[in-house]
Amino acid sequence: MSKKEEKKLKKAEANKPVAPKKRFFNVEKRLGYTLHEMWTHKMSYAMVAPFFIIFITFSLLPLLASLGLSFTYWNIFEDPVFNGLENYVYLFVDDALFLKAFTNTLTYAVIVGPVSYIASYFFAWFINQVPDKVRPIYVLAFYAPALTSGVAMAVVWAVMFSNDSTGYLNSLLLNLGLIYEPIQWLQDVNYIMPVVIIVALWSSLSTQFLSFVAGFRGVDRELYDAASVDGVTSRFQKLLYVDVPQTMPQLLFAAVITITGSFSVGGTIAGHPSPEDAALTIMLHLSDYSGTRFEVGYASAIAVVLSVMILGIGRVAFKVLGEKE
C-alpha cells in the first residue's frame, strides 16, 4: 500500500464518525440526490465535459433544431414560420424525387454496407495472418483509399471512367475488342449507380476496418491453443469459433459506422445533379433543398426521416450483435 493511499484511508476514517453536514442539496429528494452525487464526482464530470460540450453543441442541438425546423417553413433569409406537418405530407405524398433518392440510397446501402462490412472483416483477418513487421504496411495500403480526400478520389476515378476513348476502362475494353464505342460511364443512366458503388467500395475500408484490425490484435493467443486442443484444425474454424465471438464489440461498432456511412452517402463521383437523377441520394436531395432552393424546413424534414431510418437499422444491429444480458 503506498503512502498516498494510506493517507486517503486515514482521511476517510477521520471523516466517518462526524455527523452529516448540512448539505446544499436536499438528499432526501431524488433530484437533490442526483445533484449531490454529481457534485461528489465532479472531477469525473469535468473529464467528460469537453466531449459533452462539443457533442451537445455540434451534434445534439443541431439534431433537435432540425427536428423543430422540420415543422416550419424557413428560407434562411427570413424568420421560420410554423407550418405543422406540411413538410412531411409533401415528403411522403408529393415528392417523387424523394422516392428515387430513397431507392438509390437503399440500393447503395444494401450493396455497399454489407459488402464493405464483410470485406473489411476478411481483409482485417487476412492481415492478421501476416507477420508483425509487415502488417502496418498492409494496413496502410488498405486504409489509404479511405484517407484520400473526395477531390483526389474523384480525379483518379474520373480518369478511369472517363467518357471518351482515352479513359482507362474504355481504352482497355476497346483494346480487348469488347466494345466498339466508348461507354458514357457517367452519363449513361444504366451505368452511373454501378460506377458509384464500385468507387465507394474501393474506398470503403475505413474506420470499421481499423477497428477490426485492432480487434483481431486483442484476441487472446491462448484461445487459439485452447481451440486446437478442442479439435479446431482449419484457420476458418478458428475464425468462426474464436475470432468472431472475441471481436463482437468491434463487429457492433463497425456495423453502426457502416450503416450510418452508407445511408448518409452524399457527394459521389457522379456529381450533382446527375443525369436523370440516376445517382441522387437522400443526402443530395437534402442539400439540394437547403442549398439550391433555400427550403431549410423541408430539408430538415428529410434529415429527420433519414435519421429515423438510420436509428431504426442501428437498433436492429444492436439487437443482433449487441451483448446479450
Next chain:
Amino acid sequence: MTKKKKKMIRLTIVIVALVLVAAVVFVVYGNRDAETVQYNYENYDEMDFDPFVANEERLDNSFLEYGKVLTKYASKGYKYYSGDPISVDVAALIAKSHTDTANKIAALKEKYGVSGVDEKDYTAEGLKDYLTDSRLRDFLSQYKELTESEVFLLNEIEEYKNGVKYTDKSDNSEKSLSLEDIAGALYVSNEGTKLEFDITVDEAGLYSLYIEYLMLAGRDTDMLVNFTIDGKLPFEDASNMALKRMYGFYDYDYASNKDVVGNQIRPKSQEIYDWQNTVMSNPDGLYRNPYRFYLQKGSHKIALTFSKESGAVRNIKFIAPVVNPSYAEYKTQKGFSDSAIYTGTSVKKEMEVPDWTTSISVRMETDNDYYTTSNATLPSYKATLFNIFGGDRWSVGGDKVEWTFNVPETGWYELGFRYKSQFTYVSSFKEIKIDGSIPFAEMEEYCFPYADGWTAVSLLDADQNPYLFYLEEGDHTISLVNKVGPLRHSLQRIEESMDSISTLVNKIVKITASARTSSGGYTIDKNRDYDLQLYIPTIQEDIKTYIDVFNKCYEDIIYLNGGKVTSYASAVKVASELFEDFDEDLEKVAISLNDITNAQTGLSNTMVSIKEQPIAIDYMVAAPKDYDYPDARSNAWQSLYVGAVRFLNSFDNEKYENAGAREGLDTEGMPEIEVYVARGREHVDIMRNMVSEQFTPEYGIKVNINMVAGSSEGLIMPRYVAGTAPDLAISIGKGSVFEFAIRGALAPLNEVCVDEYNGIDVMTFDELWKNTDNPYGIQSYHDEAFVPFNYLGDYYAFPETQNWNALFYRTDIFDTLGVEPPETWDEVYDILPTLTNSGYDFCFNYGVGGYTPMLYQYGGDFYTPDAMQSALNTELAYDAFMEYSNLYLQYNFVYAANFYMRFKSGEMPIGIADLTFYQQLYYSAPELNGKWAMTLLPGKAHVDEETGEEFIDRSISGVASCCIIIKQDNEEKQHYAESWTFIQWWLSNAVQAEYGREVEATFGVASRWNPANKVALQSLPYSQEELDVINAQWEHLDETPGTMGDYYTSRYLVTALNQTVMQGLSGRIALEDAVKEINKEMRRKQAEFGIPKDGAIYIDRAAAK
C-alpha cells in the same frame, strides 16, 4: 546494459548520423555556386529548304520564309548595297495623292453626271434622285474606293491640326508634339493606310528599310506593316512586320508609393508619344539581323500598308544594311590599349526602372532574394519591393527595353549583369545595343547562359574572357532585345515536319477510313494490314526524314542551352522515338494515329517554349577588368532567414486586411463601406490601389475591400442572417441575384441610387445604364443585360462583366477549301460536307449552353413573357430543340472536344467559342497569328413581317457577373448612398477602362478583362476587326429573366437532351416531360412566395413605359 538498450543506442546513432548527413547535404547544396559558362555556337540567319516540299513550289518568294529567301540570295551571290540611302519624300507623295484623288473624283462625277451635288450628300439617300439603283451602287463604291485610298499628312487630320496633345500622367501635365515636330508625316489610321510610291534603284543589291514613326493613342498593340515590291511580297514575313510602342514608368519611388503594410505599390506605366526609328526586322526577334530586301536595278513600285493601330510615319529610307564589326575589329577601331582600361571602382546601375519598354506587359517585378538590391534602402525581404526587371513575362521575342547609365571616365569597361534564368536549363538570347547601336557582332545575339538561381557575371566570350566596351565619360543607354537565337533553325524544322506529319495523317486516315470518337480520337480496326507503303510510296522516306530532323533538333536544343537537357526537349525526343518505332514497322503508323496527335501537341508546345527567352535582371555593373563580383546567390541559411522574416511579418493581421491601399490616406471620420470581391489577389490589389487613389479622396468614403475566396454568395448568406452583411458585393454570379432578391436580401438599385453625394454629382441608375456621353456615342450598358436582375419591376444588380462568343475559323484552311465562314445554320450545313470530306469537324460543344442560343435565334424563350411558366412547350422551342439535337444526331457533331488543341492542329478549323478560347489562342498559340479570324455566330434567318426584309438572328447570352447592394434592416448600418456612389464609380466608363488596362498590363492577354461596359470594351487591346465582331455580336445579346425554380430548367433540359440525343427517344416526348416537371417546380416556388397564378414575376420596365 541490456540488449534492448544497446539496440536503442545503435538506432539513435544511426538516426543522428542520417540527420547530420542530411544537414550537410542541405548546406552544401544550398551553398553551391551558380556556374555560368559561356559557350561557342554558330549563328546565322540563312535557313535550309523544307525537305518535304518539292523544288517547284519554292520558286515564288512570296510564300517563303525570310531565312530561306536569304539562302536563295546567298546562292545567287547578291551583295549588300553600300551607297547612300534612297529616301522617299512622303510629303510630296501626299500632295500628289490629294491632286490625284481630286482629279479622279472630278472625272467620276463627270462620268455619272452628279457634279452639281454637294459631296456631303454622296449617300444612297442623297443621290437617289440622280442615279438609278445599279449606277448608284457603282458610283458609291468607286467614290468610296477613291476617298479611302487618299492619304493625308498628320496635321491635315482634324484632331491633330494643332499638334499631338497628350497628358503626361506622372505629373498630370499637358504635353504636345508641336506642328513642327509632326510636319511632313503620313497619318496612319487604325483602319489601314496604304502608301504607294516608285523608287529608282541605281545599284542592284540587298537593302534595309528604315522608318521613323510615331504611335498615337490606341489599344496598346503594335502597328502592322505590309511591304510589297512591284505588287509582290519579297518574302512571306514581309506581310507581318511591326512598329512597336514605347512605355515608360512613373511613381516608382518607394518612399512615396507604398501601401499600409509597407509594400511597394506597383509602379505605373504610361505610353510615351514620341518619334522612334527602326530598321524593319522580324517582330518576334526570330532573326539575328534586320530584314534585307533584294532590289533590282531600275524603277520599282513599292507599297507600304500600315494597319491595326493609328500613328504617323515619316522619313522612309532604303539604306545599306549595317554590318557590325567583329570584337577584334571593334577594338582596333576604338583604339584599344591596355592603359585605357578603366581602373576605378565599379559603377552599379539598378535595372528595375528602365527608360522605356516596347510592351505594356514587360514590367518591374518583385523578388525577395537575400542579395537582391534596389534603389529603396530596405532589404528585399522586409517588404514587397519592385526591385528587379523582367522575369517570366519578358520572354517574347522582339520585346525591347532600354536603360540609361553613367560612367565616370572614358575608358574600356567590363559590363556585367546580376540575372536569373527563369526556366530550368534554358539559356536566353538578347541583342545588346549601346547608345542605339550594336557595338560588335557578338552582341547581335548574346547568350545569357543558364544559371541556377541568381548569378552576377560579365558579358563573356566563348573562352570565358570578359568583353571590354569602350565608353566615354557621361550618360549612355543600353538596350536589350529578346531574340530567339540559333534555335530558329530547330523551330523552323519542327514546324515543317509538323505540317508534313499532318498531311501524312490525313492521307493515312483516307486509307484506314478511321472514324472519330465523340471526343475526337481515331478509332481504327487493329486486326488488319493496311499496306501503307503501297498507297503512300514516300512514307518510309518521310519517316526517316522526321527521325533525322527530330534528332538534329534535339541535339541542337541541348547544345544551344549549354549542354543541358531542357524540359521542352523531351517532346522532340518522344517524337523521334515514336517515328523510329514506325520506321521498323510501317503498319504501326496506321494504328498509332492518336500517338501521333499527342506527339504533335507536345511539339507545338516545344515550339512555343523555344521562342521564350525570359530572364530577370537585378542590376548592371560597369566594372574595371577582372572585377570580382559580390555574392549573388543566397545560401541555404540566408534563404531560410528570408523565409522566416517574411513568415513572421505575415502575422500582422490588421494591416494585411487593407494591403494594397496607399499609405498616408487620411480616412478619419469618413463613412466606411465594406465590399466583397471574389477575385484573385493581384486583381484586388489593383482595385484597392485605384480606390485609395481616386475614389476615397474624391467622394470621402472609406472602402474596406474584403477579398473572399471562391463564391462570395455562400459567405454573404450567413453574414446576412447574422445581421453583419457587407454593404455591397461585386463579382457576384448572375444566378444567385434572383434567389437573394426574392427573399428580400438585396436592395433594389433603381430605388436606392442617388444623384449626388457629399455635394458631388453621381450618376443615377438610369444614367449609369443609358449614358451615351462618350466618343462612340453608344449606351454604356446593353439593355438586355439587365433582364436577369429584374424582379417585379425593380433591378437588384448591375452587370459588371459580360462574356462574348464568336465563330472562330482558320483562314488558311478555309482559303484552301475555298469556303466562306457560314452566316446561318443552313450555311453551316452547306459547308459541312466539304469539311467532313477533308476530315475536318465543326466545334459546338454539347449542353444546355448550346441549346440556349438556338432557342433565342428561333425567337423562342425559356419562359412565358410574365416568367410564370416554362415556354419550352411552344412550337418554336421544339423546332429549336430538334435542330440542336440534330446537330449531333444527323450531322455527327462532336460532343465534347478540346477545341483549342484541335483548332491548333487544324482538325477543327471552325467552331463557336468565347473570350477564354481567344485568350488561349493569343497566349499559347502565337504561331497561329494571322491564320485565324473570328466572325459573328451563325444564326437563324428570319423575314421581318412588317418590312419583309431578311435578317439573321444571332442571339446568345453573355452576362457573367454583377454588383449588388445588400439590404440592411438596421437603419444605422445602412450605407445605400455610399454603396451606390461606389458602384457608379466602379462601373463608370473611365474606371472600367483603366482597370482593364491595368489588368492587361499585369497579366497580359491571358487574363483580359471582360467588362459589361461597352465603352470600356472599346479601349481594350482588341484589333478593330475583333471589336467590330464583339460589338455586333453584343447587339444580339439575349438574356433569360430570373424565375422561381429556374434551376429546374437546366436540369430537365439536360435530361431531355440526353434522352433525345443519347438514348434516341422522341424529342417531343422528352421535352414535354421536362416542361411538366419544370412547371410543377415553378408553381411550387411561386406559391411559396405568394405569387398568384395570374401574376407576373418579370416586368419589363422598358415595355411598361
